[in-house]
Amino acid sequence: xxxxxxxxxxxxxxxxxxxxxxxxxxxxxxxxxxxxxxxxxxxxxxxxxxxxxxxxxxxxxxxxxxxxxxxxxxxxxxxxxxxxxxxxxxxxxxxxxxxxxxxxxxxxxxxxxxxxxxxxxxxxxxxxxxxxxxxxxxxxxxxxxxxxxxxxxxxxxxxxxxxxxxxxxxxxxxxxxxxxxxxxxxxxxxxxxxxxxxxxxxxxxxxxxxxxxxxxxxxxxxxxxxxxxxxxxxxxxxxxxxxxxxxxxxxxxxxxxxxxxxxxxxxxxxxxxxxxxxxxxxxxxxxxxxxxxxxxxxxxxxx
Ligand code: CP
Ligand code: NVA
Numbered sequence: 001x002x003x004x005x006x007x008x009x010x011x012x013x014x015x016x017x018x019x020x021x022x023x024x025x026x027x028x029x030x031x032x033x034x035x036x037x038x039x040x041x042x043x044x045x046x047x048x049x050x051x052x053x054x055x056x057x058x059x060x061x062x063x064x065x066x067x068x069x070x071x072x073x074x075x076x077x078x079x080x081x082x083x084x085x086x087x088x089x090x091x092x093x094x095x096x097x098x099x100x101x102x103x104x105x106x107x108x109x110x111x112x113x114x115x116x117x118x119x120x121x122x123x124x125x126x127x128x129x130x131x132x133x134x135x136x137x138x139x140x141x142x143x144x145x146x147x148x149x150x151x152x153x154x155x156x157x158x159x160x161x162x163x164x165x166x167x168x169x170x171x172x173x174x175x176x177x178x179x180x181x182x183x184x185x186x187x188x189x190x191x192x193x194x195x196x197x198x199x200x201x202x203x204x205x206x207x208x209x210x211x212x213x214x215x216x217x218x219x220x221x222x223x224x225x226x227x228x229x230x231x232x233x234x235x236x237x238x239x240x241x242x243x244x245x246x247x248x249x250x251x252x253x254x255x256x257x258x259x260x261x262x263x264x265x266x267x268x269x270x271x272x273x274x275x276x277x278x279x280x281x282x283x284x285x286x287x288x289x290x291x292x293x294x295x296x297x298x299x300x301x302x303x
Contacts, residue, residue: 020294072098135167158221168199172194179200182204183240242267254277
């Protein structure tokens with residue numbers, strides 16, 4: 001059987017992504033009903049973190065335990081990766097011992113190198129280029145609140161980062177429109193944009209991007225790995241804040257999402273993130289559930 005890694009959304013069809021989302025909703029309903037679902041009994045997940053995490057760490061670990069399995073947590077500093085053992089050798093060794101691997105790292109090339117040498121499926125828990133498990137979570141959260149995302153308008157306010165590229169891939173595959181407001185100097189890398197021009201628009205103006213949006217979303221001004229640019233980014237992103245004025249451009253019932261961690265007063269105001277349109281806590285919880293649908297697909301296929 002060919003291994004299906006979950007490295008980026010573009011590797012999957014709409015049918016497959018929708019299947020994972022439907023399974024995530026079903027597995028969540030089982031948990032809420034108190035019905036145990038433990039298909040991962042006897043299985044082991046290894047998680048490798050080369051960047052910090054709260055949600056990804058807890059949701060993958062708790063989720064895998066809840067599905068009956070066991071988890072090993074590694075960091076680059078606490079393993080031989082921090083002493084320059086190659087990613088390829090690390091993959092060869094770890095994948096002989098466990099059933100599934102989740103990696104959070106820097107370049108996408110690093111997780112791709114790992115997956116080429118891995119005997120077991122590898123899941124992307126965030127790279128510099130993509131954050132696919134978060135976007136699956138955000139779409140699941142949208143579905144719970146508003147139904148299918150197909151044909152809807154999603155607005156992105158912020159730089160061209162891992163979240164924005166995964167949003168672009170999702171828009172293309174699942175058939176919704178993505179409108180991005182991106183500051184000058186932080187533009188999209190065209191090599192990472194899926195083919196076609198009909199599913200997204202780019203502007204400099206957050207209000208224009210949010211016009212008639214069903215969902216408004218943003219992210220920290222400084223992503224992990226870009227900390228040395230922080231002072232410059234604070235100035236360059238000053239006009240890229242999701243506040244009440246920007247939210248007012250969206251549909252009256254538009255949702256607000258943020259992958260978190262958030263910096264109130266920077267990319268979003270407290271009135272928005274703590275306001276009635278915000279679903280960020282449902283979104284954060286859904287990391288637990290959405291990833292169960294993804295892990296089930298990687299380990300057991302289309303159940
Ligand atoms: N949203 C997200 O991935 O959060 P963590 O960095 O806390 O894992
Ligand atoms: N774009 C952010 C997401 C954090 C979950 C980062 O890469 O730091």
